[in-house]
Amino acid sequence: MARSGKLSSTGDQRENGRQQILDVIRTAGHIARIDIAKATGVSPATVTAITAELLSAGLIEEVAPDTTSEIRRGRPRVALKIRGAAHRIAGLKVAHHTISTVITDFVGKELASHEMPLIKGRMPLPELCAQIRRALEFTCQKGGFVIEDLSGVGLGLAGMVDAERKFVYWSSSLEERNVDLGQALAEVLPCPVFLDNDANLVAKAEHLFGEGRTCDNFIVITIEHGVGMGIVIDGKIYRGKRGCGAEFGHTKVHLEGALCQCGQRGCLEAYVGDYALLREANISSGNERHTSLLSLFKAAENGDAMARSVLDRARRMFAMGLANVVNIFDPSKIILAGARMTFDHLYSDKVIEEMQQWVVHVDAPLPEVIIHDWGDLMWANGAAAYGIEEVTSQTVKEFANAAA
Template sequence: MAKSVKLSHSDELRESSRQQVFDAIREAGQIARIDIAQVTRISPATVTAITADLIAAGLIEEVSPDISRGAKRGRPRVALKIRGDAHTIAGMKLSHHAITTLITDFEGAELVCHEIPLPGGQLDPDALCEKIVTALDESCAQGGLERQQISGLAIGMAGVMDADRNFVYWSSSLNVRNIDFGSYLARYLSIPVFIDNDANLVAKAELLFGEGDKRSNFVVVTVEHGVGMGIVIDNQIYRGARGCGAEFGHTKVQLEGALCQCGQRGCLEAYVGDYALLREANVTSGVERHKDLASLYAAREAGDIMAQSTLDRAGRMFAMGLANVVNIFDPQMILLAGAQLAFGYLSSDKVVHEMRRSVLQVDGPLPEVRVHGWGNKMWAKGAAAHAIEEISALRIREVSGHAV
């Protein structure tokens, strides 16, 4: 499904104005028309016309004024809000061992959250599509919904991809490279599907629902099976020209170093990802002593020197990577997310100190480093937010008379 078509300049302006109005309503929750005009700097008459179109299309609705909010004398102003029942949306987070699905209404209110197991390792495209369909159908069944009631699905997965084309260059979830995964999913699902890097969607969730709503420039670093990063610059997700602009895990920290799952050597992920830590620990010991990070971490806490060395090196490499992020992007905040953060060794005071010691020293505060603990549900919520944005854009284009 194409996401855009060539529009005339006047058509682009008209569509842009509608999108600005819609976004202002969504961001505010409830807002009067005159306040929309002030926020967007669109004339009150144009705002009135646009909101009439959006109401007619069923995307927004009027709500009774809340006089308890201290309204001034005179007739209370009628507010507008997103119509929650306009669309039902699904967001998915594909991890190495599970698919987490969150179904929401058009305002983002949770309707269903469901998780199914996923076989470890890379799957062929058809097998992964079948798992995605199963996850969606089971989630719909839990909420008493039919799949056809879902207006759009967004999927967050690890890897390098072009979100505009739903094209996956490489992913740890797939056993093939350079695949038009959106076309594969279209064979299984008759609803619009949007694919993006999972770290980008965590950043979107933080921007809309978490710590990022108070900051316009921040970075989210995710550490699970691999290492990812989502970058927010001026309240927008930065993806780069090819959609590959935030591959923190594949920045190089060692010339001709350890083998990464992407096929190259010396990547940060090859020293920090959970598969890399288990590989190093088990190869060093000569036997498969640890099948998961919990075992490795427990060995460290029990005084195992090999486990201590493995995790300490991961911390040093991670600190080096974070210092590079600060030196390049100068973010207001770094948020750390993912299953590995539960063990604490990557967010310890020692790691943060090493990062700060390696950062270019200037007379100004360094970014705060924080850990969030929302789990897979937050990743799925970011995916749902992405789907809401994409479906909103499609429907607004239809209102403008430029249906895709």
């Protein structure tokens, strides 16, 4: 990315104007220039000038006025919309057993998608980079184009990720710690990559096209092998100072409690993660040995008291964790999102009841809890949305640099 000196405040204003106008057009779908001026507070003359720039750069296009469906007085107004063909963006979610990829146009319309199985969940860095490139190549091929056609890639992975620095402190997909994954991917991919924690990308997807569309303050809790959290405050992902906030799974729910995979004690994940449930279930060697959640669930359904007790405690610990999130954030909405609805011990009505019981009670309605079952491709869509956002902001900066 080219660097320029400090922009003048007029330059900044123009850059803000471009970003604002692109955002308004994206949100509206299509919108006339005069309505852009109303929505942004930017003067009509400036809107005309900026949209002319964006048109000539091919980022937006004019929509032929619709003269049939509505009776209008005067000349029909030409609307503007984002030009889909301006960019192709990929979104990837690296999960335990798969890499899910989606490629969209600049509007966000899906052009191709692919789920590629992974043999190993945790890989050394060069292998992860190679697998990511492979997943992108496969998906491009399905869409009838090549990896060089991509303008940007959004990538979500589990773990502690500093999105701004594109740096991974730790991820369940990587053998190494403290990896400059942005740099490593820059060496194998022909376009910029934007990383984030996967739960943040789910939060972004929920905000852009899911249950958080009408809401600017909400929390997403993701449930996979572990639990994650994405926080949206004032319409933006909250990432914390070092990019590693929202560590829901490693908040402590018991002083000196159960040992967690992270090496500490008493983490929520050490009570609700898959490994934690199996560890508990298998303490007694006389019983059936469970190697998966599925067998544990079946045992509980068949009345096995120990299996029931294991799932029961996980549910209660999780409900307590949720209650703490409500006590701290007092959000409008909590979205429980995941792809494993078969195992409902963390989603059931009972979880929500218990959570409500442990929340500070005031004479006002509790936050809404929404359960949103979606697959890895939706996570990948969140990653693509992040890619689109970052490519847009980079394009706007390049404009400003060219003008400076």
